[in-house]
Amino acid sequence: MPPTPAAQQAPLSAKDDPLVLVVDDDGGMREAVADLLRSVGIESRAFGSTAELLAAAVPDRPGCLILDVRLPGLGGLEFQTRLESLGIALPIVFMTGFADVPMSVRAMKAGAMDFLIKPFRDQDMLDAVEAAIARDRARRRERTATMTVEAQAATLTPREREVMAAVVKGRLNKQIAGDLGISEVTVKLHRGKVMRKMQVRSVADLVRKAEMLTPEE
Amino acid sequence: MPPTPAAQQAPLSAKDDPLVLVVDDDGGMREAVADLLRSVGIESRAFGSTAELLAAAVPDRPGCLILDVRLPGLGGLEFQTRLESLGIALPIVFMTGFADVPMSVRAMKAGAMDFLIKPFRDQDMLDAVEAAIARDRARRRERTATMTVEAQAATLTPREREVMAAVVKGRLNKQIAGDLGISEVTVKLHRGKVMRKMQVRSVADLVRKAEMLTPEE
DNA sequence: CCGCCAGTCATACCTTGGTTTGCTTGGAGG
């Protein structure tokens, strides 16, 4: 990073450092978890309820959620469902003092990273948090890439989109021209524009990018 | 299916109908589960232990495993790990009379479909089994497709493999020739063979097939 | 009303891709 002036590196601890959000109605527990995380250099913010968390302006950083299952207002499991319907895919580590098997299974089936019983071993929590952060990092990378491609695809005209779809399907220019009822030159023209707008130089790369656009799976 | 003679449809109940494997040391339980499954038209086989299951010649059909956690010999969870290391990815539905949260969480983290407490509601078991079978079907489809591609790729010579990799990367024939220190005509020759052996007619299809071959993810 | 832009086409030209034919070489296996 030679081009970056050293002076501007001052607020280094941000943006890409993980931030863990802790929700528990027990202040002592919040403290304990925060201390534990701090001991391994992970920053955290604590909330007494899910409402508090939703009200707060949470910075956009990789991280995870540590959630008590038994919470005032809507419980941890309902909150998990709620977050998903809001399109928030932050990995969740549950913790609780009172839990039964069906509850933990439900949480895990809904995608929770872990489900710890209080009192848990520090290392178990740290392992879970570490795994959750790693997953979130991966998810964010994936999301960023997808959004870039979507932004590029958004600049395409309807016709260009049609042509791109056909090219990705492996159709020849000649065939595409026939399908769309236009001349081959025009197809080439659209095709060229697609390649430039999608910022690829080979059909192979175009295929890979196009596959990222709300396709099969 | 007009071309298929009706007479040959006799042994219809096989090959693609689901088969559920039940392992429980309690004979009554095995009976009950088998009856339940039969009531919705799902065939099953019961075993008294994991050893028995391993010893048996299980037909290759879509299905799942219903496993008691507490088993003679190695327990259900260890068996789950064991199956995975054996490359057997049959979805597992656990059931048990005695279980704690950590045990269920461990099972779910290891990929179990569900974890039911005896006595469970019939519908819960049926839902779990249905979901497990659906997953196994999807997995088998995926696996079949991958194996087909792998079989095709296996017929490629080392050189052809190199050329294919380069083509999929989007390299031009000219560049590939330079990279490999051979002439462009030869590259075209290999390239043509690759297209035939992989049974594709467009680079787009080749890219998709190549992506299925032990790539990134 | 005018300009912009998506969309269309033609002509011409060049680059890539792809096949065929024919020939060479070197190693593995019957």
Add this chain to the structure above:
DNA sequence: CCTCCAAGCAAACCAAGGTATGACTGGCGG
């Protein structure tokens, strides 16, 4: 020893991809 095959090269040829120039239309917004 002879055959088979992966691997290579050349010449010639045709098909497909790609670009540039220039020109026309029709709709939409200022």
